[in-house]
Amino acid sequence: QLQLVESGGGLVQPGGSLRLSCAASGFTLDHYAIGWFRQAPGKEREAVSCISSSDDSTYYTESVKGRFTISRDNAKNTVYLQMNSLKPEDTAVYYCAADSVWNVCVLWKDSYDSWGQGTQVTVAS
Numbered sequence: 001q002l003q004l005v006e007s008g009g010g011l012v013q014p015g016g017s018l019r020l021s022c023a024a025s026g027f028t029l030d031h032y033a034i035g036w037f038r039q040a041p042g043k044e045r046e047a048v049s050c051i052s053s054s055d056d057s058t059y060y061t062e063s064v065k066g067r068f069t070i071s072r073d074n075a076k077n078t079v080y081l082q083m084n085s086l087k088p089e090d091t092a093v094y095y096c097a098a099d100s101v102w103n104v105c106v107l108w109k110d111s112y113d114s115w116g117q118g119t120q121v122t123v124a125s
Contacts, residue, residue, distance in 0.1 A: 001113070001114045002024065002026070002027050002032070002098050002100065002114035003024065003025045003026055003027075003114075004022055004023070004024055004096050004097070004098060004114060004115065004116035005022070005023050005024075005025070005116055005117070006020060006021065006022050006094060006095065006096050006116040006117065006118060006119040007020070007021045007023070007119055008020040008021045008119060009093075009094060009119030009120045009121045009122075010120075010121070010122070011122045011123075011124065012086055012121070012122070012123055013123070013124070013125050014086060014087060014088060014123055014124075014125055015085060015086065016086050016123070017082070017083060017084045017085075017086065018083050018086065018121060019080055019081070019082050019083070020036070020080065020081040020083065020094055020096075020119060020121070021078050021079075021080055022034065022036070022078060022079040022080070022081075022096030022116060023076075023077065023078045024077050024078070024098075028074075028077065029072065029074070029077045029078065029079060029098075030053060030072055030074045030077075031053055032053050032098040032099060032100060032103075033050060033051065033052050033053050033098070033099040033102055033103055033104065033105035033106075033111075034050060034051050034053075034070075034072075034079045034096060034097070034098055034099075034105065035047060035048075035049070035050035035051075035096065035097045035098075035099065035105055035106075035107070035109070035111075035112055036048040036049045036050070036070060036079075036081045036094060036095070036096055036097075037094070037095045037096075037097060037109055037112075038090075038092035038093065038094045038095070038121075039092055039093050039095070039118075040091060040092040040093075043092075045095070045109055046061065046109075047061055047107035047108065047109060048060070048061055048064055048068065048081070048094070049061065049064065049068055049070040049081060049107075050070065050105030050106065050107055051070045051071070051072060051079060051105055052103060052104045052105045053103040053105075054103040054104055056072065057104070057105070058070050058105075059105060059106075059107055061107060063089075064083075064090075067083065067084050067085045067086075068081060068082065068083050068084070069081070069082040069084075070082075079096060081094070081096075083121070086121075086123045087123060088123045088124060089123075090121060090123050091121060091122050091123050091124070092120075092121060093118040093119065093120050093121075094118060094119050094120075094121050095115055095116055095117075095118045095119075096115075096116045097109070097112035097113075097114060097115045097116070098112060098113070098114040099111050099112045099113065100113050100114065101113070
C-alpha cells in the first residue's frame, strides 16, 4: 500500500479557512488520482473532491463547490485541499486517498485503495 499522511486540520470559526495537506512517502503522488473524503460522526464517509493524474482535472461534491479547491505541488509530492468559507456542517475527519488503478479520478470511495489516517476539522464558534 502507498503511504499517505494528512495534516492541517484544526478548529476554525464559521467563515474561516484551512488548508489540508496530503503528503506521500515512497512513491510519486502525481502518478495517481487523489481524492479527499470526509466522515462526520455517525455518518458514512463521503467524497469531497478529487484530482486526476492524467490531466489534473478536478471534481467536487456539490456542497463544497466554489468554497474548496484541490491542487497538486509535484515538487513537494503533496496534494492540498484549500477550504474557504467553512461551515459547521464541514466538521468531520478528512482523509486523502490514492487510486492505483485509474488515472481519471472519481468521487467514489471504493475506487481508492490507499488511505491516510485522517485529520480532524472542526468548524465552530
